[in-house]
Amino acid sequence: MIRIDTASFTPFYEQVKAQLKARIRGGLLRPGDALPSIRDLAASLLLNPNTVARAYRELEQEGLVATRKGKGCFLSESASRLAGRGGLEGLHRRLDDAIAEAESMDVPPDQLKDLLDQRLRLRSRERHGRKKP
Amino acid sequence: MIRIDTASFTPFYEQVKAQLKARIRGGLLRPGDALPSIRDLAASLLLNPNTVARAYRELEQEGLVATRKGKGCFLSESASRLAGRGGLEGLHRRLDDAIAEAESMDVPPDQLKDLLDQRLRLRSRERHGRKKP
Amino acid sequence: MIRIDTASFTPFYEQVKAQLKARIRGGLLRPGDALPSIRDLAASLLLNPNTVARAYRELEQEGLVATRKGKGCFLSESASRLAGRGGLEGLHRRLDDAIAEAESMDVPPDQLKDLLDQRLRLRSRERHGRKKP
Amino acid sequence: MIRIDTASFTPFYEQVKAQLKARIRGGLLRPGDALPSIRDLAASLLLNPNTVARAYRELEQEGLVATRKGKGCFLSESASRLAGRGGLEGLHRRLDDAIAEAESMDVPPDQLKDLLDQRLRLRSRERHGRKKP
DNA sequence: GTGGTCTAGACCACC
DNA sequence: GTGGTCTAGACCACA
Numbered sequence: 001m002i003r004i005d006t007a008s009f010t011p012f013y014e015q016v017k018a019q020l021k022a023r024i025r026g027g028l029l030r031p032g033d034a035l036p037s038i039r040d041l042a043a044s045l046l047l048n049p050n051t052v053a054r055a056y057r058e059l060e061q062e063g064l065v066a067t068r069k070g071k072g073c074f075l076s077e078s079a080s081r082l083a084g085r086g087g088l089e090g091l092h093r094r095l096d097d098a099i100a101e102a103e104s105m106d107v108p109p110d111q112l113k114d115l116l117d118q119r120l121r122l123r124s125r126e127r128h129g130r131k132k133p
Numbered sequence: 134m135i136r137i138d139t140a141s142f143t144p145f146y147e148q149v150k151a152q153l154k155a156r157i158r159g160g161l162l163r164p165g166d167a168l169p170s171i172r173d174l175a176a177s178l179l180l181n182p183n184t185v186a187r188a189y190r191e192l193e194q195e196g197l198v199a200t201r202k203g204k205g206c207f208l209s210e211s212a213s214r215l216a217g218r219g220g221l222e223g224l225h226r227r228l229d230d231a232i233a234e235a236e237s238m239d240v241p242p243d244q245l246k247d248l249l250d251q252r253l254r255l256r257s258r259e260r261h262g263r264k265k266p
Numbered sequence: 267m268i269r270i271d272t273a274s275f276t277p278f279y280e281q282v283k284a285q286l287k288a289r290i291r292g293g294l295l296r297p298g299d300a301l302p303s304i305r306d307l308a309a310s311l312l313l314n315p316n317t318v319a320r321a322y323r324e325l326e327q328e329g330l331v332a333t334r335k336g337k338g339c340f341l342s343e344s345a346s347r348l349a350g351r352g353g354l355e356g357l358h359r360r361l362d363d364a365i366a367e368a369e370s371m372d373v374p375p376d377q378l379k380d381l382l383d384q385r386l387r388l389r390s391r392e393r394h395g396r397k398k399p
Numbered sequence: 400m401i402r403i404d405t406a407s408f409t410p411f412y413e414q415v416k417a418q419l420k421a422r423i424r425g426g427l428l429r430p431g432d433a434l435p436s437i438r439d440l441a442a443s444l445l446l447n448p449n450t451v452a453r454a455y456r457e458l459e460q461e462g463l464v465a466t467r468k469g470k471g472c473f474l475s476e477s478a479s480r481l482a483g484r485g486g487l488e489g490l491h492r493r494l495d496d497a498i499a500e501a502e503s504m505d506v507p508p509d510q511l512k513d514l515l516d517q518r519l520r521l522r523s524r525e526r527h528g529r530k531k532p
Numbered sequence: 533g534t535g536g537t538c539t540a541g542a543c544c545a546c547c
Numbered sequence: 548g549t550g551g552t553c554t555a556g557a558c559c560a561c562a
Contacts, residue, residue, distance in 0.1 A: 009143040011552060019237060026238030038535065048554045053535075061327060070447070070534045070561035088248070091234050095252045098227035104152070105159040107224065109253045115221070116249055119228045120242045144545055181336070181547050275409040277537060285503060292504035304550065314539045319550075336546035336549045354514070357500050361518045364493040370418070371425040373490065375519045381487070382515055385494045386508045410560060447562045 001036075004045050012047055016055035022090060024064065024075065024082045031080050035065065035073040134169075137178050145180055149188035155223065157197065157208065157215045164213050168198065168206040267302075270311050278313055282321035288356060290330065290341065290348045297346050301331065301339040400435075403444050411446055415454035421489065423463065423474065423481045430479050434464065434472040 002019045004012055023029045035041075038056060042049040056073050059065040066076040102112045135152045137145055156162045168174075171189060175182040189206050192198040199209040235245045268285045270278055289295045301307075304322060308315040322339050325331040332342040368378045401418045403411055422428045434440075437455060441448040455472050458464040465475040501511045 009147065011142060013552085014142065022234060022237040026240075028237075028239065037533085039533095049535095050555085051553065054552095056535085058327075061324075067535065068562095069536085072534060088240075091231060091238070091240065091245075091248060092252060094227065094231040094234050095249050096256075098224060098231060098249075099252060099256055101155065101224050101227050104155040104161075105224070106161075107221075109257075112224075112253070113246070113249060115224060116228050116231075116246060119225060119232060120245070123229075123232055123236075124242075146545080184546065187545095275413065277408060279537085280408065288500060288503040292506075294503075294505065303548085305548095315550095316540090317538065320537095322550085333550065334547090335551085338549060354506075357497060357504070357506065357511075357514060358518060360493065360497040360500050361515050362522075364490060364497060364515075365518060365522055367421065367490050367493050369522075370421040370427075371490070372427075373487075375523075378490070378519070379512070379515060381490060382494050382497075382512060385491060385498060386511070389495075389498055389502075390508075412560080450561065453560090 002045060004047065012051050013055040016052060017059055020059065021082060024079050027083055029075055031075050031077045033075045035075065037072055135178060137180065145184050146188040149185060150192060153192065154215060157212050162208055164208050164210045166208045168208065170205055268311060270313065278317050279321040282318060283325055286325065287348060290345050293349055295341055297341050297343045299341045301341065303338055401444060403446065411450050412454040415451060416458060417489065419458065420481060423478050428474055430474050430476045432474045434474070436471055
């Protein structure tokens with residue numbers, strides 16, 4: 001469900017936070033849903049439980065998560081404010097990063113679009129076999 | 134010329150390196166060109182000289198930069214291997230980031246392309262007035 | 267400057283946060299002031315640096331503290347919003363706690379006032395020798 | 400009868416213990432009186448029975464409570480030692496908390512007394528209408 | 533079983 | 548020197 005890029009500079013707990021938020025925005029996680037237990041998620045991501053706990057704690061401080069002692073962590077009702085179309089900002093930011101990179105290398109917009117197409121095809125080929133393209 | 138994003142998690146020296154490389158790839162910097170002095174660049178970026186020095190040192194280890202004592206740092210001849218359209222890995226990586234984000238939000242490929250288009254138009258509108266489109 | 271009550275149930279990092287906030291409200295710490303370094307404060311309080319770091323980090327998330335990499339932690343300008351008379355809430359809360367306790371034991375208000383007087387005299391006697399009463 | 404502050408850091412079972420003790424000291428509970436059953440109290444406080452059981456168990460270890468199998472929990476005769484004005488430690492502690500807070504904010508003792516007066520008046524005004532002052 | 537706090541100690545980026 | 552992240556592992560409160 002979540003993937004950690006160990007080569008990235010962005011901290012593990014931030015990667016967890018960002019991917020959970022993305023799933024909330026995308027509607028895959030909804031208010032009231034239980035998050036995976038800290039220990040389970042840590043084990044499946046090969047992370048230390050403290051690292052996952054920090055991600056959950058910060059999401060709680062942002063009001064997205066409610067933790068009930070001894071029961072687990074749940075998406076709070078106010079998590080719904082992330083849902084829906086507001087969540088395209090993250091995507092926008094990433095696309096803008098790519099555009100900035102392209103500009104600094106004098107890659108014209110049309111070529112950038114071609115490149116996106118190319119990467120998308122590559123990605124769909126990767127999935128091939130698990131799911132029909 | 135170079136901009137440091139202090140909010141980003143990627144280390145300052147990596148930001149300096151990446152942006153210098155991008156300018157080499159884009160042909161804005163060419164073999165033999167002088168790089169700004171460590172102290173000047175540090176001052177203009179509000180960084181500690183050690184940080185800039187580290188960026189230069191690592192570029193030197195990669196063979197892209199040659200330091201001539203007392204004269205400064207220059208792009209070595211081998212920097213030309215980055216020039217042209219060879220160095221698209223950075224762009225690929227950024228596009229892949231966007232694709233991953235889109236997938237995690239269940240945004241289909243076609244919509245992602247539309248979004249790229251939209252951001253490109255936004256960007257060109259921003260430039261309008263400073264430079265002819 | 268700060269005292270940790272190891273017998274209390276309130277977490278160490280919360281005690282550090284609360285006492286720093288009280289000092290901001292009381293005007294003893296002002297925007298721009300440097301906080302003691304994490305390691306120093308941890309050493310003087312016999313705490314683990316991680317514990318102090320957590321207190322500082324949460325204060326930063328609340329916008330009261332700004333940390334500059336390699337330089338230290340400083341009170342941000344917005345810390346001034348805590349300053350002045352707004353800060354009596356903490357005191358009010360503690361007095362209300364005492365009042366509630368007194369009520370539950372059927373201790374009348376006048377006796378509560380006498381008790382406060384008595385504890386204040388005890389406290390000033392403790393300080394005797396360091397400072398004139 | 401008992402209120403649990405879920406935001407507080409003091410453990411639930413300690414809150415239960417403290418409030419029962421306060422009622423003993425205030426004479427509202429007397430030796431021989433039956434305590435509410437563990438399950439009932441747990442249900443009314445929205446706590447797990449284990450938590451209430453722990454509070455009762457510790458009170459029993461302190462000799463304040465005697466459990467008679469199948470009949471429930473009762474205040475033991477030795478509970479009378481808490482009765483009357485003997486148990487002011489709790490109040491002392493709370494007043495000392497307030498004094499410490501005041502000191503850390505440079506609030507002088509006289510102002511602290513004024514504040515206590517002020518909160519007491521506020522409290523009596525709150526009760527007004529339910530009970531004659 | 534759940535989450536929460538704390539310690540100890542490693543490694544890194546930055547000044 | 549500064550703070551930041553991460554790991555490993557202990558102990559506790561709560562269900």
